[in-house]
Amino acid sequence: MIRKFLRKVFSRKAPAAISQSTAKLGTIPFKQHGIRRNQINPCALKITTSLQQAGFSAYIVGGAARDLLLGLTPKDFDVATNATPEQVHHIFRRSRIIGRRFRLVHVICGAETVEVSTFRGHSSTDDNNHSSITLTDQHGRLLRDNVFGSQEEDAVRRDFTVNALFYDPAKEEILDYLNGYEDIKAKKLRVIGDPTQRYREDPIRMLRAVRLASKLDMQIEEETAKPIGDLAPLLQNVPPSRLFDEMLKLLLSGYALSCVVDLRARGLHHGLLPMLDVILEQPLGERFITIALRDTDERIKQNKPVSPGFLFAILLWHEVLSSWNSLRASGEKPMPALFKAMDEILSIQRKKLAIPRRFDAIIQEVWVMQPRFEDRTGRKPFRLITHPRFRAAYDFMLLRCESGELSMELGEWWKTFLSAENETREKMLLKQSSPKKSKRRRSRKKAPSDPALNVENTIKNDNN
Numbered sequence: 241m242i243r244k245f246l247r248k249v250f251s252r253k254a255p256a257a258i259s260q261s262t263a264k265l266g267t268i269p270f271k272q273h274g275i276r277r278n279q280i281n282p283c284a285l286k287i288t289t290s291l292q293q294a295g296f297s298a299y300i301v302g303g304a305a306r307d308l309l310l311g312l313t314p315k316d317f318d319v320a321t322n323a324t325p326e327q328v329h330h331i332f333r334r335s336r337i338i339g340r341r342f343r344l345v346h347v348i349c350g351a352e353t354v355e356v357s358t359f360r361g362h363s364s365t366d367d368n369n370h371s372s373i374t375l376t377d378q379h380g381r382l383l384r385d386n387v388f389g390s391q392e393e394d395a396v397r398r399d400f401t402v403n404a405l406f407y408d409p410a411k412e413e414i415l416d417y418l419n420g421y422e423d424i425k426a427k428k429l430r431v432i433g434d435p436t437q438r439y440r441e442d443p444i445r446m447l448r449a450v451r452l453a454s455k456l457d458m459q460i461e462e463e464t465a466k467p468i469g470d471l472a473p474l475l476q477n478v479p480p481s482r483l484f485d486e487m488l489k490l491l492l493s494g495y496a497l498s499c500v501v502d503l504r505a506r507g508l509h510h511g512l513l514p515m516l517d518v519i520l521e522q523p524l525g526e527r528f529i530t531i532a533l534r535d536t537d538e539r540i541k542q543n544k545p546v547s548p549g550f551l552f553a554i555l556l557w558h559e560v561l562s563s564w565n566s567l568r569a570s571g572e573k574p575m576p577a578l579f580k581a582m583d584e585i586l587s588i589q590r591k592k593l594a595i596p597r598r599f600d601a602i603i604q605e606v607w608v609m610q611p612r613f614e615d616r617t618g619r620k621p622f623r624l625i626t627h628p629r630f631r632a633a634y635d636f637m638l639l640r641c642e643s644g645e646l647s648m649e650l651g652e653w654w655k656t657f658l659s660a661e662n663e664t665r666e667k668m669l670l671k672q673s674s675p676k677k678s679k680r681r682r683s684r685k686k687a688p689s690d691p692a693l694n695v696e697n698t699i700k701n702d703n704n
């Protein structure tokens with residue numbers, strides 16, 4: 241069976257993504273690009289210098305070179321070299337070789353770690369030279385890409401031209417094999433080689449295109465964009481943990497809103513967030529996601545923490561709400577109905593992009609606490625604020641108010657309650673709980689926070 245599979249795979253002639261002869265080396269001097277070596281992180285600079293002194297070539301590559309050219313602050317500085325992982329490890333005492341399949345070296349300076357990778361080749365199927373064989377599955381997805389190669393091959397195996405630049409801090413010059421520099425200046429995100437083949441090799445590149453275009457404020461070049469819609473189903477073949485990691489990168493990029501909108505526009509969301517269409521087609525759902533993701537993006541830009549569980553609680557909330565409301569409308573009691581709705585929505589989501597179980601607790605707690613904000617009688621608000629997840633649930637409730645799903649009055653009440661002294665808090669409670677029946681009946685008419693009204697709202701929206 242395995243042998244048959246291998247034979248099938250090896251007999252496929254995988255066309256080279258881009259022939260090396262089309263990769264023409266351009267050297268961009270300092271006076272053109274303007275990047276000084278002192279803009280490089282000192283740890284990465286020390287590494288390239290030491291490697292070069294030991295006779296190897298070494299460059300700052302990938303996102304760092306690109307971001308510096310765009311005037312952005314790089315997230316991390318990666319180094320690429322022609323030294324093997326063992327040679328790198330030998331030069332740096334504080335380093336370790338990581339990864340079994342894809343071997344890299346982590347070099348440590350102080351609290352920092354810099355990733356050093358050996359130039360890798362994009363080897364095609366080659367019956368004469370099995371040492372450079374790259375395995376692909378039946379869709380063309382690369383199963384092995386750990387073959388060392390030349391610097392030029394290393395450029396060509398990368399995803400986008402703007403990610404394939406090599407900055408040499410010693411000479412302060414950039415080596416550019418694929419016109420990445422021009423694409424950066426033109427703000428064009430262009431796949432290296434044949435886009436269809438490159439997405440088949442690694443469908444994650446379609447998500448990277450969306451994320452990088454938003455983050456870098458670039459246009460996805462026409463040929464690069466064209467096959468995405470048709471190839472979107474290939475995301476199903478990507479190992480779920482990798483898909484989840486990439487989705488998280490996208491949601492925590494600081495550009496979640498524009499990424500989610502773009503994912504949907506390109507039809508990439510089906511395998512990731514299967515219920516997104518339904519949610520965004522309801523005006524309230526769309527408003528909630530827009531406000532919540534904008535808020536998340538703002539938090540990230542201010543370096544405030546954002547929990548992935550909270551993000552998924554946001555993305556799925558309106559489906560839970562809609563299912564919860566239907567169950568209640570058909571006579572189920574509120575809390576059992578909410579639990580049933582949560583289970584149903586999480587299991588639909590799991591069939592596509594499985595959210596790791598470690599996030600379940602926060603997602604469910606944030607949802608389960610929501611009805612408790614609407615009950616401001618007795619000691620209940622006091623009990624609610626002692627809950628360990630109160631803050632997340634409170635932020636979530638405020639977003640619901642802001643989106644128009646709950647009344648602003650409810651959000652204001654909670655803001656006042658939280659900032660008030662105990663004496664004022666007690667008075668607020670009394671006001672809520674005293675003339676019970678008549679007041680409740682009156683408020684039913686106008687407060688959209690009333691669960692009964694929510695049922696109507698959602699049913700109305702569902703019919704839109």
Ligand code: ATP
Binds near residue numbers: 316444
């Ligand atoms: P970020 O700013 O998000 O870190 P990045 O481009 O640096 O963006 P990384 O995931 O850090 O992204 O990858 C570093 C480099 O490795 C990329 O710039 C690119 O050259 C290469 N790379 C990453 N993922 C892929 C991929 N799926 N296929 C080909 N090359 C890739």
Ligand code: MG
Binds near residue numbers: 302303304315316
């Ligand atoms: Mg990076």
